[in-house]
Amino acid sequence: MTEYNVTISSKGQIVLPKEVRDQFKLSNGSKVKVIVDGDTIVLKPRSIADELQELVLADIVKDGKLVTPETVKKYQTQLNKALDHMVAEAEQEYNNKEYVSLADLKQENNHV
Structure with missing residues (x-):
């Protein structure tokens, strides 16, 4: 498992590191799911x-x-x-x- 530190902007936005975007083939306009499980936040690429x-x-x-x-x-x-x-x-x-x-x-x- 790899861990990255990211910062939330004043608009509530985060930037995913390039390595993560490349690994999951995410680009401008790609959609991800935000899953909240207790005190854990998970981002997951949206599937078909x-x-x-x-x-x-x-x-x-x-x-x-x-x-x-x-x-x-x-x-x-x-x-x-x-x-x-x-x-x-x-x-x-x-x-x-x-x-x-x-x-x-x-x-x-x-x-x-």
């Missing part, structure tokens, strides 16, 4: 699951529903089914060779 959770919550609010654990679970189930369907379609396209290779994409971009 966190982003999906945010989308689920936004959909619930947009639909005018009350945000409850049951509603969140229902929307997550719907999202998971949609993602499973997209993955299955992508696998089928791949198996049927209905895709453009990366080399072909690069070649197309060179001609634009």
Whole structure:
């Protein structure tokens, strides 16, 4: 475990050391979670699951529903089914060779 000392600015901001930003591939605009556990503060890079959770919550609010654990679970189930369907379609396209290779994409971009 590595420990760094950082200073909080008058606006409540901290600067993560470059080594930490590089290690976790954080750059300008990257989002992190702040987790408070007793007297401990943990910063964690946001994951795709966190982003999906945010989308689920936004959909619930947009639909005018009350945000409850049951509603969140229902929307997550719907999202998971949609993602499973997209993955299955992508696998089928791949198996049927209905895709453009990366080399072909690069070649197309060179001609634009």
